[in-house]
Amino acid sequence: MREINFRVWNVDSFIFSYKMSDGCFGDCWMDNDNLEQFTGVRDKKGKDIYEGDKLKVGFHYEGDFEVEEYIGVVVFEDGAYFIDSLADNIGDELDSSAVNNFNITIVGNIHENKKL
Numbered sequence: 001m002r003e004i005n006f007r008v009w010n011v012d013s014f015i016f017s018y019k020m021s022d023g024c025f026g027d028c029w030m031d032n033d034n035l036e037q038f039t040g041v042r043d044k045k046g047k048d049i050y051e052g053d054k055l056k057v058g059f060h061y062e063g064d065f066e067v068e069e070y071i072g073v074v075v076f077e078d079g080a081y082f083i084d085s086l087a088d089n090i091g092d093e094l095d096s097s098a099v100n101n102f103n104i105t106i107v108g109n110i111h112e113n114k115k116l
Helices: 096-101
Strands: 006-010 015-017 034-042 048-050 053-060 067-077 080-085 090-093 103-109
Touching (some): 048 053, 048 103, 053 080
Antiparallel strands (some): 006 015, 006 034, 067 080
């Protein structure tokens, strides 16, 4: 069964909340707080990847030893999670095969690391 977890970025206190108390779903945060869902995927260090996380993605071309890297943001579009690289128009679907095929590490998030 798929694990369903959320985190909330509180815009007033500038912190994440990962624990939701029982019976609290949808009523425990303000309208301007940001609710972000767990993608069901973990990075190479075993950390949960959420919407809004910034990821460093490393990959190599088949038959080539050249390694490419980019920084992308996790977004949810058209029923799937993607790693969106704003700089290079690169994007990869984020699923368990992406973690197996790419070297993916969380390097920050859109709230605390805006300059990444």
